[in-house]
Amino acid sequence: MIATNLKIKDGVLEFAGFSTPALARKYGTPLYLMDEQRIRDNCRMYQKAMTEFFGEKALTLYASKALCFKRMYEIVSDEGLGIDVVSSGEVHTAAKAGFPMEKAFFHGNNKTDEDIAFAMDRGVGYFVVDNVEELYAIEHIAERKGVTQKCLLRVTPGIDPHTYDAVATGKVDSKFGVPIETGQAEEFYNYAAALPHLEIVGLHCHVGSMVFDEDVYERTAQIMLEFMAKLHDKYGFVTQFLDLGGGYGVRYRESEGVVDIAYRISALADFMKELAAQLNIPFPAVLLEPGRSIVADAGLTMYTVGSVKRIKGYKNYVSVDGGMTDNPRYALYRSQYTVFAPERMEAPPTLHCDVVGRCCESDDIIQPDVWLPELRRGDLLAVCTTGAYNYAMASHYNRIPNAPIVMLSSKGASVAVKRETLDQMIKNDA
Numbered sequence: 001m002i003a004t005n006l007k008i009k010d011g012v013l014e015f016a017g018f019s020t021p022a023l024a025r026k027y028g029t030p031l032y033l034m035d036e037q038r039i040r041d042n043c044r045m046y047q048k049a050m051t052e053f054f055g056e057k058a059l060t061l062y063a064s065k066a067l068c069f070k071r072m073y074e075i076v077s078d079e080g081l082g083i084d085v086v087s088s089g090e091v092h093t094a095a096k097a098g099f100p101m102e103k104a105f106f107h108g109n110n111k112t113d114e115d116i117a118f119a120m121d122r123g124v125g126y127f128v129v130d131n132v133e134e135l136y137a138i139e140h141i142a143e144r145k146g147v148t149q150k151c152l153l154r155v156t157p158g159i160d161p162h163t164y165d166a167v168a169t170g171k172v173d174s175k176f177g178v179p180i181e182t183g184q185a186e187e188f189y190n191y192a193a194a195l196p197h198l199e200i201v202g203l204h205c206h207v208g209s210m211v212f213d214e215d216v217y218e219r220t221a222q223i224m225l226e227f228m229a230k231l232h233d234k235y236g237f238v239t240q241f242l243d244l245g246g247g248y249g250v251r252y253r254e255s256e257g258v259v260d261i262a263y264r265i266s267a268l269a270d271f272m273k274e275l276a277a278q279l280n281i282p283f284p285a286v287l288l289e290p291g292r293s294i295v296a297d298a299g300l301t302m303y304t305v306g307s308v309k310r311i312k313g314y315k316n317y318v319s320v321d322g323g324m325t326d327n328p329r330y331a332l333y334r335s336q337y338t339v340f341a342p343e344r345m346e347a348p349p350t351l352h353c354d355v356v357g358r359c360c361e362s363d364d365i366i367q368p369d370v371w372l373p374e375l376r377r378g379d380l381l382a383v384c385t386t387g388a389y390n391y392a393m394a395s396h397y398n399r400i401p402n403a404p405i406v407m408l409s410s411k412g413a414s415v416a417v418k419r420e421t422l423d424q425m426i427k428n429d430a
């Protein structure tokens with residue numbers, strides 16, 4: 001099995017110790033299931049490795065955008081992580097969940113004036129400033145409110161993480177951050193340092209997502225530490241926080257590798273400590289911002305099969321009662337997924353098909369080229385590793401309501417996000 005929270009019992013797929021068909025019958029489909037213990041274990045793995053290898057000041061921030069609803073923030077808060085947020089919506093959700101906002105870092109390449117003011121009013125601890133215009137916008141709003149806002153500066157190290165273009169963010173020509181290579185990041189620092197209502201406490205970068213290559217974070221850290229040394233030697237600036245972003249890849253299919261994240265963190269820490277000593281700069285509090293690797297393998301989606309279409313001599317289509325509205329990742333990135341027929345895990349896989357959604361879009365595919373047992377209308381399908389960037393990217397295309405999230409734990413199953421109703425979808429129609 002691709003993850004240790006998946007098991008087969010009497011031919012039935014179990015997830016987090018629960019029978020998946022029983023949950024589908026109880027809560028209906030499409031349905032997101034989340035394994036609470038797995039989320040907590042992933043948080044703990046990061047916390048432990050970060051403090052063990054980088055010291056007590058190190059902090060893991062959960063990247064909210066991967067999966068955002070109130071219960072998530074309660075779990076993350078419980079586990080002692082910080083968060084990164086990118087919109088007033090995420091700030092509001094976290095604040096309503098009682099998250100300690102002084103541990104929130106506000107990201108995004110285009111924070112509106114309303115976002116900035118809203119986040120300051122909610123007591124967001126740190127702003128990660130994306131560009132010079134934004135720097136002045138934050139300064140003006142902080143001045144108006146009579147506060148001093150702690151900020152990190154987002155810079156681009158010019159690293160190609162060898163991932164998909166759509167999720168590569170650290171290259172010089174990225175829409176995020178200010179490039180080091182062109183000298184603009186140094187100017188950015190100088191403008192920032194002169195502003196009276198901002199306290200510049202660190203630097204941030206994020207090179208991309210689904211990173212598997214061994215040396216990506218070392219190459220990134222090298223550029224960042226050298227830039228820190230330059231600011232230190234030229235201007236006496238001490239970088240208190242160095243945030244290296246998120247991005248560790250996860251396994252979506254049996255054939256893919258597993259990143260040993262704790263080991264990677266230990267290797268990165270060794271590399272950085274040695275280089276910081278060589279450069280003769282104080283070692284910063286290191287932050288990482290994982291999203292996907294906290295929640296991806298804690299999620300599983302259940303669907304009901306509708307039509308099974310066999311186009312003679314061509315291909316077979318199995319349509320499910322969800323699709324790109326609950327999981328747009330194949331349409332966006334050609335993402336890989338593992339699909340099971342959860343009621344017949346031991347039946348021979350004789351049906352070669354594309355598993356497709358119900359939306360009016362040919363690319364509304366959950367996964368092409370899948371081998372499954374023979375299927376009929378009313379059978380169930382399970383799609384694994386859907387915890388990250390599924391619910392978070394859900395849409396209302398074709399006016400399909402959002403699916404609910406059921407949280408599974410040793411205390412039982414409980415609804416964390418209710419199924420959206422048809423009336424809720426029209427409530428803002430005037």
Ligand SMILES: *Cc1c(COP(=O)(O)O)cnc(C)c1O
Nearest residue numbers: 063206209246247289290291292
């Ligand atoms: C997307 C993103 C993350 C999280 O990336 P994952 O691949 O989900 O770990 C962290 N930081 C920033 C700035 C991001 O844009």
